[in-house]
Amino acid sequence: MGRLANLIGLVALLAVPMLGVSDYVLHLGITILIWGFVYTAWSLMGRFGLVSLGHGAFLGIGAYTVTMLWNHAGISPWLGIPVAVALAVLVAVLIGYPCFRFRITGHYFALVTLALGEIVLMLIVALRDWTGGSLGVTPASALSADVSFSLVALQVSSKGVFFYVAVGLWLLGLWVWKRVDSSMARYALEAANEQEDAAASVGVDVTRTKLTITVLSAALTALGGIAYGQYQLYINPETVSGIAKSLEIVFAVIAGGMYVRLGPTFGAAFTLLLAEGLRVAFGHDVHGLDGTIYGLMLVIFIIFMPEGILGRLARLWETRRAPTSPRTASA
Amino acid sequence: MLRVEGVSAGYGSFQALFDVALAVEAGEAVAVIGPNGAGKTSLLRVVSKLIEPRTGTIDFDGHDLAGLGADEVTALGMAHVPEHRRLFAGLTVEENLRMGAFLPAARKQFSTRLEHVYELFPRLAERRDQIAGTLSGGEQQMCAIGRGLMSGPKLLLLDEPSAGLAPVIVQQVFDMVQRIRSEGFTVLIVEQNIQQVLRVVDRAYLLEVGRIKASGAASELLASDDIRRAYIGL
Numbered sequence: 001m002g003r004l005a006n007l008i009g010l011v012a013l014l015a016v017p018m019l020g021v022s023d024y025v026l027h028l029g030i031t032i033l034i035w036g037f038v039y040t041a042w043s044l045m046g047r048f049g050l051v052s053l054g055h056g057a058f059l060g061i062g063a064y065t066v067t068m069l070w071n072h073a074g075i076s077p078w079l080g081i082p083v084a085v086a087l088a089v090l091v092a093v094l095i096g097y098p099c100f101r102f103r104i105t106g107h108y109f110a111l112v113t114l115a116l117g118e119i120v121l122m123l124i125v126a127l128r129d130w131t132g133g134s135l136g137v138t139p140a141s142a143l144s145a146d147v148s149f150s151l152v153a154l155q156v157s158s159k160g161v162f163f164y165v166a167v168g169l170w171l172l173g174l175w176v177w178k179r180v181d182s183s184m185a186r187y188a189l190e191a192a193n194e195q196e197d198a199a200a201s202v203g204v205d206v207t208r209t210k211l212t213i214t215v216l217s218a219a220l221t222a223l224g225g226i227a228y229g230q231y232q233l234y235i236n237p238e239t240v241s242g243i244a245k246s247l248e249i250v251f252a253v254i255a256g257g258m259y260v261r262l263g264p265t266f267g268a269a270f271t272l273l274l275a276e277g278l279r280v281a282f283g284h285d286v287h288g289l290d291g292t293i294y295g296l297m298l299v300i301f302i303i304f305m306p307e308g309i310l311g312r313l314a315r316l317w318e319t320r321r322a323p324t325s326p327r328t329a330s331a
Numbered sequence: 332m333l334r335v336e337g338v339s340a341g342y343g344s345f346q347a348l349f350d351v352a353l354a355v356e357a358g359e360a361v362a363v364i365g366p367n368g369a370g371k372t373s374l375l376r377v378v379s380k381l382i383e384p385r386t387g388t389i390d391f392d393g394h395d396l397a398g399l400g401a402d403e404v405t406a407l408g409m410a411h412v413p414e415h416r417r418l419f420a421g422l423t424v425e426e427n428l429r430m431g432a433f434l435p436a437a438r439k440q441f442s443t444r445l446e447h448v449y450e451l452f453p454r455l456a457e458r459r460d461q462i463a464g465t466l467s468g469g470e471q472q473m474c475a476i477g478r479g480l481m482s483g484p485k486l487l488l489l490d491e492p493s494a495g496l497a498p499v500i501v502q503q504v505f506d507m508v509q510r511i512r513s514e515g516f517t518v519l520i521v522e523q524n525i526q527q528v529l530r531v532v533d534r535a536y537l538l539e540v541g542r543i544k545a546s547g548a549a550s551e552l553l554a555s556d557d558i559r560r561a562y563i564g565l
Contacts, residue, residue, distance in 0.1 A: 184433065191419050191430050197381055198417035200401035201410065202482060203434040207400075 013167060017160035026159040032272055033166035034227050035252070036265030040173035041220035042249050043258040044180060045213045049193035050109060052214075054095075054116030055221050055249050058088045060241030062222030063229035064124055064131060067139045070153065072130060077154040081226055085219045091116075092218035093211065100207040100214075103196060114243065121242035136236025139229065154230050162231055169227055170265070173220060177261050180213070189213060251298050257308020266310040332357045332486055332517055333378065338387030340377045347373040349541045350387070355486065360508075360518040362549070364525045365538035371521040372414050374538065375488050378519070379411035380404045392485060406434055410484035414491050416475040420464030424455055424474050427463050431481030440483060448477040451510060469500035476507060480516075487511065489520040493527065505531055529553045 016029060042055050065084035069075040075083075095116060099109055124131045131137055142153035149156045156162055180186055188209045191199035200206050229235045239245065248271070256267020271294075278290050305312050333355040340348045347370040355361045363371050376382045378389060380401045389396040394407055405411075410431075419427050428448060432441045449456035452473045458466060463474055472492050479487055492508065493501040501524060509531050512518060522528035529535060529549040537545040537558065545552070552558050 184438075187426075187430055188433065190422070191433075194419045194421060195413075195417040197401075197413050198419065198478075199430075200381060201379060201405060201413060202431050202478065203402045203405035203437070205400060205402040 010171075014164070017163045023159050026163055028272065028276070030159065030163050030166045030231060032265070032269045033163075033170040034224055034231065035272065036268040037166075037170045037173040037227070038221055038224035039249055039253050039256070039264030039268050040170075040177060040261075041217050041224060043253050043264045044177060044220070045210075045217040046250075046253060047258045048189040048210075048213065049106065050210060050214065051106075051250070052113040052116075052217075052246075053110050053243070053250060054113035054118075054246050055217075056117030056241040056243070056246035057091060057120040058218045058221035059225030059228070059245065060117075060120040060124060060237065061088045061091060062225030063235045063240045064137075066226050067137055067229055067235060068130060071137070071140050076152045077226070077230065078152075081223070084226060085222050088218045088222035089215050092215050096211050096214040097207070100210040105196065114246075117241055117246035118243050121237045124237040124241060131237075134237055136234055136239075138234050141233065155233065166227065166231070169223065174261060176216065176220065180216075181261075185209060185212065251294060253308070254298065254301055254306075255308060257311030257314070259307060260311050260314045263308050263310040267308065270309065332359075332392055333519065334388075334390040335374075335378065336388050336390075338374075338377060338384045338389065340373055340382055340384045342382070346385075347541055348377065348384075351538075351541070351543055353536055353543065353546075355517060355519050357485075357517055358515065359534065360512050360520065360532040362528045362532040362535040363519070363521045363538050364523070364528060364535050364552075365544075367523065368540075369538045370541040371523075371538055372490055373541075375411060375490050375519070375521055379409055379488055381411070405482055405484075406436070408483070408485035409488065410479035410482050410486070411488040412475045412479040412490060412492070414494065416471045418463040418466075418471055418474055418478070420462070422463055423460050424463055424466070425459040427474055427478050428455075428481050431478035434482060437482045441481070444481050444483060448480055451480070451514070452477055452507070467500075468496045469503055472496065472504055473507060476511065480511075484516070486517045486519065489518060491521055491523060493522065493524045501527065525558070526553070 017026060038055075038059065042052065045052065062084045065087055066077045066080035069080040069083065070077060095113065098104075099112055104112060125133050128134075139153070139155070142150035142155050143157050148158060149161070188199065188204045191202070191204055192206045192209055196206055225240050228240065252267035252271040253264050254267070255270050256265065257263030274293075275290055278293065282289055301308070307315065333353075335351060335353040338348055338351045339346065351374060353361075353363070353374075363374060365371055373382070377384050380396055380399055380403075391404070391407060391409060396404060399407075401411075419430060422430070425445075428445055429441065432438055432444060437444070449459075454470060455473055455477055458470065463471065466474060476487075476489070476492070489508065492504045496504060505527050508518065508520065512531065518532075520528060520532065529552055532549050534547065535549050535552050536543050537552070545555075545558070
């Protein structure tokens with residue numbers, strides 16, 4: 001079933017823009033795919049107990065580096081992207097190396113990362129002369145009534161085209177997940193997560209293993225931030241950095257399920273549709289309603305469904321298929 | 332095979348080991364005995380480089396271990412079976428053993444070594460698909476030792492294999508150690524259960540508040556009045 005179902009799903013997904021669906025539906029699709037990619041990137045490390053509460057930092061570094069280079073120096077995103085990703089990797093190493101070297105794990109690691117997203121937000125606001133501060137910034141437009149696509153500026157006005165970019169990015173995330181899953185690194189990470197000493201004593205270089213997955217996760221998250229910026233053609237510190245954004249990632253992943261490959265994407269779809277549903281139902285009249293509902297649901301999820309919606313479904317499916325199997329679904 | 336000289340080590344401002352010297356020759360089984368808090372576990376941790384010594388040298392099989400990490404020491408042929416077993420509780424028995432053969436060199440020999448471990452501990456073969464965290468204490472110890480053997484070590488470090496086990500099981504654990512010895516493995520074992528461990532090793536060191544207080548053949552120490560009075564209570 002697996003391979004064929006994947007193929008059918010992918011073809012159906014690729015056909016979406018050709019079905020003449022409205023721009024609004026396409027917009028939802030693109031947003032889900034971009035955030036699905038970011039959440040997948042977060043889960044690469046999150047599912048091994050490396051819970052980062054500061055991934056907003058990498059989104060912000062990605063989106064702002066590319067936009068600043070383009071707006072202030074005229075440097076094409078083609079160059080800006082590698083620079084931004086390198087910067088995100090550098091920050092990941094600066095935070096990750098001391099943590100892993102000195103064995104800061106679990107809650108302590110989460111707390112160290114908590115400040116990170118906020119620091120980037122404050123930096124963006126403080127550098128308002130360049131970044132536009134909390135008002136946000138628009139990448140200098142290379143588009144006009146006649147020009148719907150600029151390769152140099154990596155800007156495109158057609159949502160249909162961007163949909164394919166988003167699909168490509170999302171598939172990249174899933175592919176990386178699969179590569180990690182089928183490598184020895186996965187065993188090493190699981191071992192390091194469960195018993196750090198024992199992992200070291202069977203020959204796992206714990207620091208390097210953790211650092212590698214962190215760097216990978218940070219780099220992909222930065223890419224996601226860049227994609228979001230190039231799609232919206234408007235970024236603002238609240239939407240690509242800060243604690244709120246960082247925690248949003250965590251919530252969505254917990255809701256969707258971080259131990260199954262499509263769980264983070266499911267989380268993206270779930271939270272986005274929830275937010276849209278609330279917006280349509282209540283408008284902006286009841287201020288803070290979505291935050292309250294998010295908080296309530298987070299509590300419910302953690303207590304009753306810690307493996308997430310998709311994780312729970314996958315487990316039900318497994319146990320139904322193999323009721324006598326001593327093991328339940330793993331990853 | 333292992334030569335420890337002038338080693339001091341500790342955690343933060345606390346010093347656990349003072350100028351410790353110890354040697355293990357190839358084919359020997361050596362015990363480090365001593366009361367709770369004597370620094371026995373710290374000694375093994377420093378030998379396998381889970382912690383850095385502050386002073387002194389550790390030489391293993393002709394390699395100076397200064398500056399090496401725990402994973403590199405494992406690659407040189409030392410396997411540390413940590414205190415309280417530290418199994419990967421969520422993995423099955425066989426997955427735990429697979430982790431033991433994590434190093435590329437060991438991965439190649441995985442199936443032969445696995446067979447060997449199962450021969451040595453048939454109980455593990457019966458339980459190969461069971462989640463390690465659900466094994467009994469004795470079986471967990473078996474699994475932990477098996478995991479250590481999977482890397483094909485020249486020297487096996489055992490940290491209190493009898494800790495937390497029922498008296499009947501303790502006997503079985505020492506039988507296991509005996510079996511490993513007869514396979515020709517070199518073993519350095521740390522134990523509180525002095526009477527039992529002295530029956531399966533050749534030599535022993537007595538560690539007290541971080542210092543080596545006595546050493547000698549196991550039979551001599553077992554006969555020594557001081558040790559009998561102080562630790563065995565007979």
